[in-house]
Amino acid sequence: MTTARGEAARPTAPPAPSVEGLDDLLRSMADDEFVIGFSDSEWTGIAPLLEEDIAMSSLAQDELGHAQALYGLLAGVTGAVDADTLAYDREPTDYRHARLLDHGRGDWAMTIARRYLYETADAVRLRALTTGTWLPLAELVGKLVREERYHLMHVGLWLERLASTAGEPRDRLIAALESLGPDAGTVFTPLPGEPALVEAGILERPMAGLEIAWRAEVAPVFDRLALPAPPPTRDPARGRTDHGQAFDWLHGEFTSVRRSDPGATW
Amino acid sequence: MSEAGTQTAIAHARAGLQPPAPLPSVAAVEAALTEVPDPELPVLSVVDLGIVHRVDVDAAGIRVVILPTFVGCPALDVIRSSIADRLATFGLPVRVDTTFEVPWTSDRISPAGRRALASVGIAPPSEPDAVRCPFCTSASVAMDSAFGPTQCRSLYYCRACRQPFEALKAV
Numbered sequence: 221m222t223t224a225r226g227e228a229a230r231p232t233a234p235p236a237p238s239v240e241g242l243d244d245l246l247r248s249m250a251d252d253e254f255v256i257g258f259s260d261s262e263w264t265g266i267a268p269l270l271e272e273d274i275a276m277s278s279l280a281q282d283e284l285g286h287a288q289a290l291y292g293l294l295a296g297v298t299g300a301v302d303a304d305t306l307a308y309d310r311e312p313t314d315y316r317h318a319r320l321l322d323h324g325r326g327d328w329a330m331t332i333a334r335r336y337l338y339e340t341a342d343a344v345r346l347r348a349l350t351t352g353t354w355l356p357l358a359e360l361v362g363k364l365v366r367e368e369r370y371h372l373m374h375v376g377l378w379l380e381r382l383a384s385t386a387g388e389p390r391d392r393l394i395a396a397l398e399s400l401g402p403d404a405g406t407v408f409t410p411l412p413g414e415p416a417l418v419e420a421g422i423l424e425r426p427m428a429g430l431e432i433a434w435r436a437e438v439a440p441v442f443d444r445l446a447l448p449a450p451p452p453t454r455d456p457a458r459g460r461t462d463h464g465q466a467f468d469w470l471h472g473e474f475t476s477v478r479r480s481d482p483g484a485t486w
Numbered sequence: 487m488s489e490a491g492t493q494t495a496i497a498h499a500r501a502g503l504q505p506p507a508p509l510p511s512v513a514a515v516e517a518a519l520t521e522v523p524d525p526e527l528p529v530l531s532v533v534d535l536g537i538v539h540r541v542d543v544d545a546a547g548i549r550v551v552i553l554p555t556f557v558g559c560p561a562l563d564v565i566r567s568s569i570a571d572r573l574a575t576f577g578l579p580v581r582v583d584t585t586f587e588v589p590w591t592s593d594r595i596s597p598a599g600r601r602a603l604a605s606v607g608i609a610p611p612s613e614p615d616a617v618r619c620p621f622c623t624s625a626s627v628a629m630d631s632a633f634g635p636t637q638c639r640s641l642y643y644c645r646a647c648r649q650p651f652e653a654l655k656a657v
Contacts, residue, residue: 275631
């Protein structure tokens with residue numbers, strides 16, 4: 221504890237040319253965390269094991285907390301009212317999460333496969349932001365990576381468990397990976413305002429470069445477990461805009477309380 | 487009292503005003519914070535937990551800056567209001583802010599805090615493969631799940647004394 225006074229104010233306003241890029245980046249990250257967090261919260265009460273019920277609920281709670289913090293930064297950058305307005309008051313077509321997260325909850329293997337693909341990609345993306353020049357984001361990311369480490373450890377163990385148990389567990393995992401694979405790379409869909417972020421030193425390198433790094437990182441794991449590695453991304457240009465019916469349903473779910481009593485607070 | 491302070495007191499006396507109450511010292515505010523328990527781990531105060539980042543006191547009031555243990559910690563609002571309630575006794579406006587300026591890490595928990603955790607059967611934080619049973623101190627333990635009853639805890643089982651227990655995550 222200190223009693224520092226008169227210290228230089230920390231810059232919280234981003235450099236002007238990068239505002240549009242930050243809008244794209246924060247929106248995509250916050251929507252990713254919000255949608256995967258909300259999807260996984262659907263396992264609360266019905267997960268296959270009691271420990272998993274707790275784990276999945278805890279993971280979901282972490283992700284929703286991350287989304288809240290990212291929406292908070294986004295609100296500050298764009299002048300939106302607050303995090304809740306961004307989370308709940310948009311039309312389904314205005315969300316910018318990756319299409320990887322638009323496959324519905326599915327079975328347990330689908331949940332593990334989706335989370336493994338997402339967590340590994342998110343880890344690469346976060347790493348590219350930790351040394352960023354815009355402090356509010358770099359500081360938040362420094363905190364996020366400490367929590368995400370546990371997510372990756374947990375889902376990694378489940379991937380191994382399903383992959384190495386012949387029969388239904390392995391068969392279902394392979395089916396899930398084949399269904400999700402073509403959308404896995406959508407986490408790295410290039411953002412319109414990305415060049416300004418790289419220029420300003422907020423993002424270490426473009427999404428395309430991060431995707432290459434991610435594929436190189438996961439390839440040995442898929443190889444060792446003899447699982448189908450994610451193929452090239454299907455329709456990459458629309459990786460964050462083309463959400464489909466599964467998301468329409470999810471959107472109806474997560475906005476239902478808000479719609480039933482607009483403006484209510486906790 | 488400084489010369490400026492004396493002048494102010496004289497000015498107040500001439501104007502027939504009560505002199506303002508002296509400001510509490512930062513140390514007095516910090517001492518009061520040791521009486522604010524963490525809502526999820528009430529054997530620890532917010533000071534032992536290491537979440538108090540900064541305390542400022544001036545004529546405008548008391549400002550406490552805290553570090554969330556987890557980004558989405560649902561106990562934050564309760565912590566904010568417990569701090570504000572406890573510090574209200576100083577008779578000044580109280581503001582509690584959060585920051586990620588430095589990350590809270592589990593090594594910010596004080597030695598007294600670590601002992602308090604062990605006394606209620608929660609292993610203090612250490613790297614996942616170095617956790618010891620808080621009941622019998624055996625290292626022959628296995629992680630059941632990285633996720634426990636709150637965001638900051640994992641579930642373990644001790645093979646030596648056959649007790650399940652919780653450990654604080656090392657973040």
